[in-house]
Amino acid sequence: MYLSKPLKMKNGSLSAIVYTGTSVQSEKLGKKWIIRKQFWISNEGELFESSSSEAPTGNVKSGNIGNNGFYATFTASAKDGLLVCNLSDAITEMDSLYYERCGTCHRAYDPDMYTAAHWKKILESMKTLSGISQQEETEIMRYLSLLAKRKD
Amino acid sequence: MNTDRREFLKMAGAFAAMLTCNPEALAAGDRVITHATHMGPLKAYVRNGKIVRIEAMDIDLDPVDLLFAHKDAVYARNRVKYPCVRKSYLDGSDRRHMRGAEEFVRVDWGTALDLVAEALAKTKGEYGNESIFKTTYARWAHPGRIHQAASLQARMLGLFGGFTDIVGDYSAGAATQILPHVMGDIEVYSQQTSREVVLDKTELILMWGADPFKTNKIDYHVPIHSDGAWLRKMKDKGIKFVTIDPTKNMSVDELGSEWVPIKAASDVPMILAMCYTLYEEKLYNKQFIDKYTVGFNVFLKYLRGEKDGKVKNAKWAEKICGVPAQKIKELARMAVKHRTLVTGSWAPQRIQYGEQFHWSLVALASMIGQIGLAGGGIYFNIHYCSAGAPYTGVGAPLMLSQGRNPVNILIPASRMGEMLLNPGKTIDYNGKKLTYPNIKLIYSAGVTPIGHQPNVNKLVEGFRKVDTVITHEPWWTPTARYSDIVLPATTSFERNDISFGSSYGIEYAFAMKQVISPLFDARNDYDIFLELSKRFGFEKAYTGGKSVDEWIRWSYSKMRTKVSFSDFWKKGYVHFTSPKSSREYVRHADFRKDPVANYLRTPSGKIELFSEKVASFGYNDCPGYPAWIEPTEGPASYMAKKYPFQLITPHPIHRLHSQLDNTSLGAKHKVAGREPVYMNKFDARRMGLKHGDTVEVYNSRGTVLAGVVPTEKITRGVLAIEEGAWYAAENPSKDNSRCVSGQVNILTSDRPTSRLAQAISANTCLVAIRKAGGKLPRNTAYDSPPVRERL
Numbered sequence: 001m002y003l004s005k006p007l008k009m010k011n012g013s014l015s016a017i018v019y020t021g022t023s024v025q026s027e028k029l030g031k032k033w034i035i036r037k038q039f040w041i042s043n044e045g046e047l048f049e050s051s052s053s054e055a056p057t058g059n060v061k062s063g064n065i066g067n068n069g070f071y072a073t074f075t076a077s078a079k080d081g082l083l084v085c086n087l088s089d090a091i092t093e094m095d096s097l098y099y100e101r102c103g104t105c106h107r108a109y110d111p112d113m114y115t116a117a118h119w120k121k122i123l124e125s126m127k128t129l130s131g132i133s134q135q136e137e138t139e140i141m142r143y144l145s146l147l148a149k150r151k152d
Numbered sequence: 153m154n155t156d157r158r159e160f161l162k163m164a165g166a167f168a169a170m171l172t173c174n175p176e177a178l179a180a181g182d183r184v185i186t187h188a189t190h191m192g193p194l195k196a197y198v199r200n201g202k203i204v205r206i207e208a209m210d211i212d213l214d215p216v217d218l219l220f221a222h223k224d225a226v227y228a229r230n231r232v233k234y235p236c237v238r239k240s241y242l243d244g245s246d247r248r249h250m251r252g253a254e255e256f257v258r259v260d261w262g263t264a265l266d267l268v269a270e271a272l273a274k275t276k277g278e279y280g281n282e283s284i285f286k287t288t289y290a291r292w293a294h295p296g297r298i299h300q301a302a303s304l305q306a307r308m309l310g311l312f313g314g315f316t317d318i319v320g321d322y323s324a325g326a327a328t329q330i331l332p333h334v335m336g337d338i339e340v341y342s343q344q345t346s347r348e349v350v351l352d353k354t355e356l357i358l359m360w361g362a363d364p365f366k367t368n369k370i371d372y373h374v375p376i377h378s379d380g381a382w383l384r385k386m387k388d389k390g391i392k393f394v395t396i397d398p399t400k401n402m403s404v405d406e407l408g409s410e411w412v413p414i415k416a417a418s419d420v421p422m423i424l425a426m427c428y429t430l431y432e433e434k435l436y437n438k439q440f441i442d443k444y445t446v447g448f449n450v451f452l453k454y455l456r457g458e459k460d461g462k463v464k465n466a467k468w469a470e471k472i473c474g475v476p477a478q479k480i481k482e483l484a485r486m487a488v489k490h491r492t493l494v495t496g497s498w499a500p501q502r503i504q505y506g507e508q509f510h511w512s513l514v515a516l517a518s519m520i521g522q523i524g525l526a527g528g529g530i531y532f533n534i535h536y537c538s539a540g541a542p543y544t545g546v547g548a549p550l551m552l553s554q555g556r557n558p559v560n561i562l563i564p565a566s567r568m569g570e571m572l573l574n575p576g577k578t579i580d581y582n583g584k585k586l587t588y589p590n591i592k593l594i595y596s597a598g599v600t601p602i603g604h605q606p607n608v609n610k611l612v613e614g615f616r617k618v619d620t621v622i623t624h625e626p627w628w629t630p631t632a633r634y635s636d637i638v639l640p641a642t643t644s645f646e647r648n649d650i651s652f653g654s655s656y657g658i659e660y661a662f663a664m665k666q667v668i669s670p671l672f673d674a675r676n677d678y679d680i681f682l683e684l685s686k687r688f689g690f691e692k693a694y695t696g697g698k699s700v701d702e703w704i705r706w707s708y709s710k711m712r713t714k715v716s717f718s719d720f721w722k723k724g725y726v727h728f729t730s731p732k733s734s735r736e737y738v739r740h741a742d743f744r745k746d747p748v749a750n751y752l753r754t755p756s757g758k759i760e761l762f763s764e765k766v767a768s769f770g771y772n773d774c775p776g777y778p779a780w781i782e783p784t785e786g787p788a789s790y791m792a793k794k795y796p797f798q799l800i801t802p803h804p805i806h807r808l809h810s811q812l813d814n815t816s817l818g819a820k821h822k823v824a825g826r827e828p829v830y831m832n833k834f835d836a837r838r839m840g841l842k843h844g845d846t847v848e849v850y851n852s853r854g855t856v857l858a859g860v861v862p863t864e865k866i867t868r869g870v871l872a873i874e875e876g877a878w879y880a881a882e883n884p885s886k887d888n889s890r891c892v893s894g895q896v897n898i899l900t901s902d903r904p905t906s907r908l909a910q911a912i913s914a915n916t917c918l919v920a921i922r923k924a925g926g927k928l929p930r931n932t933a934y935d936s937p938p939v940r941e942r943l
Contacts (some may be wrong), residue, residue, distance in 0.1 A: 005708065008248055023902030028551065092761040099553045099555060099556070100550065100553045101550075103553045103554045103555065104303055104552070105291075105305065105549065105551075106319070107317055107554055107562075108553070108554070108556075110560070112285075117158065121336060121337075121752075122753065124753075125337045125338065125342050125753075128342070128343045128543060128549075129341060129342070129343075131546070131547035131548040131658070133547065133712065150852060
């Protein structure tokens with residue numbers, strides 16, 4: 001299942017925001033969903049799918065993380081509607097934002113044309129051309145990194 | 153509900169819409185309505201539903217002649233009045249080779265739209281969506297955001313299953329492909345150092361080809377012409393300008409710039425020789441090269457001629473470009489003594505191997521070592537859209553999204569004619585391969601390819617090959633005349649829209665209010681695509697459930713401002729101010745400060761004077777470092793014996809590309825009723841030509857008639873004909889018939905810059921010139937074709 005909105009998740013005293021589109025394990029318990037997922041926590045406090053991932057999928061909001069990266073399992077509970085079965089349903093809003101903002105002057109280029117790192121730099125220059133706000137840039141970057149070409 | 157009540161509600165609805173979007177519509181007598189164009193914001197005086205006068209808005213700091221010509225354009229004699237279909241297309245006899253030479257038949261809108269829908273469906277059914285070619289790629293027809301044919305057409309055709317699209321552009325096609333390899337960014341369209349910083353810090357501006365006083369008359373959005381004051385302030389402050397250009401352009405006089413005449417299409421040797429001078433005289437900034445660039449040693453080997461035996465010194469360059477060796481050296485020395493901006497327009501990269509122009513400028517600027525310093529380094533759009541105007545940060549009013557295009561074929565802008573004639577052919581393109589689709593239907597709206605595309609005769613051959621040609625146009629442009637189905641489109645004056653300007657500063661949002669009712673049977677592009685969407689059953693997806701007025705409000709709502717839409721619309725504009733951070737912006741300052749953290753988007757993260765990636769493509773027409781390659785069609789080639797003059801095609805002073813050429817302003821600047829050809833006085837005298845003579849300018853691709861203007865303001869051996877005159881064949885039913893109007897792209901080649909960018913190279917062109925004899929035909933470019941009332 002995939003998160004259709006950002007979600008606050010915990011591991012002991014650590015608390016983190018996990019971004020839209022992240023895939024998680026989940027089980028239904030009564031009316032609620034119990035969500036769990038293991039992340040790689042970098043020493044900058046960013047959450048990754050694994051230690052070799054390029055783009056973060058969340059970030060630590062509070063708690064002590066030390067200086068070395070480590071794996072940790074985070075949990076949360078959520079109501080119906082937060083989880084969806086496939087990635088494309090999870091990111092429909094970001095998808096429209098991408099097509100709205102980046103599909104006017106030229107076609108919206110396919111996200112898998114470039115790696116996430118490459119997109120980050122492209123956004124730096126397209127940011128002013130397209131007049132997007134900081135928030136929109138973050139969302140578009142999240143969208144692109146979910147669908148970007150994997151590093152070859 | 154009875155009919156009266158329904159009518160009443162409809163009227164009340166319309167009334168409410170007028171109240172919100174068009175308050176002047178209620179006033180009696182003369183009305184003054186604000187609107188905005190690529191030439192500036194304006195006030196239109198309207199009497200009895202007709203525009204009687206156009207005035208510039210007060211906020212326009214330096215109004216231009218082009219603005220006032222809009223009245224003429226709206227009421228031009230050659231407006232397309234009704235939907236028209238080429239006769240043999242309508243009667244089924246399909247004499248497609250007669251496109252451009254046949255009469256049209258007037259049809260009603262229903263019939264015309266059915267024919268368009270039928271042709272699209274048939275093409276899709278028989279050949280697939282990739283056989284539909286959308287030529288509409290840029291947005292120069294008007295600055296409106298909602299009625300933008302390029303995005304509307306893509307939106308409709310995308311829902312229809314897709315189309316073959318264009319990638320890159322005609323303006324800076326080589327630069328936008330090479331610079332990401334070199335600088336990690338397209339650079340030519342990116343925000344550059346703010347004007348205040350340049351005014352404060354810069355001491356010397358080297359301008360290759362740039363003519364800001366001409367090109368900044370217009371903006372991709374709406375200009376307020378603030379750059380003239382900036383440039384004049386620089387002049388008054390004593391900043392030195394040097395203009396390297398085959399013509400002594402407008403800005404040379406305005407800026408008191410030093411004119412360095414150069415042969416056409418030969419800037420690269422001069423730039424390389426400046427690099428060599430800095431190396432030879434140990435004047436270059438070694439620290440900068442070491443810290444911020446890669447591949448200098450490879451470039452240096454080339455400069456020293458280690459492989460080809462040619463040292464790229466000033467003497468070597470002088471032979472090619474005609475600039476005295478002493479001058480080349482002097483400019484190089486001067487550049488390192490001052491805070492120097494290296495600027496270039498894009499005309500010098502519209503040559504064969506045009507990639508090398510900006511790449512060698514980057515090499516030069518790297519050796520000067522001031523990239524990232526306030527007022528130094530590179531500045532590749534000083535001539536464009538009021539570059540340097542500090543960005544207000546409000547965002548732009550949005551356009552409608554193009555949506556998705558299920559067909560993933562992108563053809564570089566310059567390849568149109570080639571593609572039409574060579575389906576299935578595979579070409580190289582920036583490290584990839586690209587196969588031309590089999591185009592069967594050409595669809596244009598808000599654009600005239602038989603205008604900007606080089607080698608018109610070849611393009612016309614391509615046009616005559618396909619099954620269907622569809623065009624939306626307000627006027628009988630050459631493209632409309634070579635079409636099968638011509639749909640009369642409104643001008644921006646005939647509908648509401650929204651825009652902003654300047655392009656980089658976004659100091660204003662503008663209400664482009666409807667000034668007059670649509671003329672004749674004209675309809676908005678938006679509505680034409682809507683009618684087609686209805687026929688295909690995706691009307692809802694096309695409109696997104698919004699009316700045009702709602703889209704305008706939506707577009708405005710995307711700007712970050714507190715001014716309400718109704719206040720904005722009532723006043724006609726909103727003004728925004730820029731924050732201090734924008735006024736202090738220095739291009740690449742962050743990279744200079746910390747090249748590791750703020751690395752560039754190149755493989756090395758640094759400026760690449762040698763690109764392993766480009767070298768790995770193995771293109772002999774675009775090696776891995778900036779280099780000079782002798783052009784196929786240069787003054788040193790065998791062709792020069794037959795065609796001894798170099799031809800350049802600068803942007804026009806008195807029109808926007810081809811726009812406004814059908815007005816009195818256009819007519820005023822013709823010579824002997826045709827497009828002027830500028831030639832050096834001595835060349836003219838030597839050939840016995842005088843002002844106003846009608847001449848033939850010709851080469852193997854075609855012949856045009858033009859009016860001679862001898863002048864001191866052009867390098868010997870170079871001819872200039874401004875781009876944008878409308879094409880008219882003397883005998884349209886004959887192939888390669890001479891153009892009676894002087895459309896310069898009859899003569900230019902569609903040879904690509906190289907396999908890297910596949911961009912246009914129109915300024916690499918050789919021609920001959922001779923006095924035209926015999927009875928001279930009339931210039932028919934601005935006529936309407938014969939239109940019958942029925943079959």
